[in-house]
Amino acid sequence: MNTYVALLRAVNLGGRGRLPMARLRDILTGLGAGEVRTYLQSGNAVFTSTTDDAAEVAEAVRAALRGEGLDTEVMIRTGEQLAALAxxxxxxxxxxxxxxxxxxxxxxxxxxxxxxxxxxxxxxxxxxxxxxxxxxxxxxxxxxxxxxxxxxxxxxxxxxxxxxxxxxxxxxxxxx
Missing domain, CATH: 3.30.70 (Alpha-Beta Plaits)
Incomplete structure (x- = not known):
């Protein structure tokens, strides 16, 4: 199981790019993610996935967001990358x-x-x-x-x- 961090660009800023974090959790869960947690209202999520390719995860999340009418970039980092940075x-x-x-x-x-x-x-x-x-x-x-x-x-x-x-x-x- 892999841990990923999703950082969405320009979400819930100044009334544009509206996405409730409960909806983001639902989207990620619908993509097969587990242990989904969101942090604040600015498009931050930590979750697990069986997918080994971070780029594949990013594209799946971005496509799902487009399906919600939100066209934004999704920066995916592994849990190891973020933990190492900290x-x-x-x-x-x-x-x-x-x-x-x-x-x-x-x-x-x-x-x-x-x-x-x-x-x-x-x-x-x-x-x-x-x-x-x-x-x-x-x-x-x-x-x-x-x-x-x-x-x-x-x-x-x-x-x-x-x-x-x-x-x-x-x-x-x-x-x-």
Missing amino acids: TVGHPFAADDPDPTHLQVAFPLTPVAGETVAAMPIPARERAQRVDGEIALHYPDGVGRSKLTTAHLQRHLGTPVTCRNWRTVTALAEWCR
């Missing part, structure tokens, strides 16, 4: 322990470290590739930043979804 820790946490200032961007397709390093970053903010994801530091808060998801996607060349460090560690704990 174990490594956020590279900027020593400088700023506030988990709301620490985010992780999960790209749909892998991004090279050189691409992340070449990305224009607003003053005081930082980005670093960690285990295939992008650790972000927003010392003045995410809401005040110009380093938005759209900015990240444009410069990284792939869709991304972001989660704050508290969400990442909570999901990782469910994977252990």
Whole structure:
């Protein structure tokens, strides 16, 4: 049995991409997933599956969501990947322990470290590739930043979804 984490992009934000988490649990269960749990209202789920291919799981979830009228990207990570990321820790946490200032961007397709390093970053903010994801530091808060998801996607060349460090560690704990 494999543990997966589904991170849905742009769900329940600003009145668009509405998807109740009870419905997401039903969708995943309907796809054969077990032990389905959702976290918050922003499209985070941890579940088990007999399927060994994360890309296959992602496409099945995305197709099921399309059937619900919701066309959004689905970033799937294994439980081991998320647990390893949490174990490594956020590279900027020593400088700023506030988990709301620490985010992780999960790209749909892998991004090279050189691409992340070449990305224009607003003053005081930082980005670093960690285990295939992008650790972000927003010392003045995410809401005040110009380093938005759209900015990240444009410069990284792939869709991304972001989660704050508290969400990442909570999901990782469910994977252990």
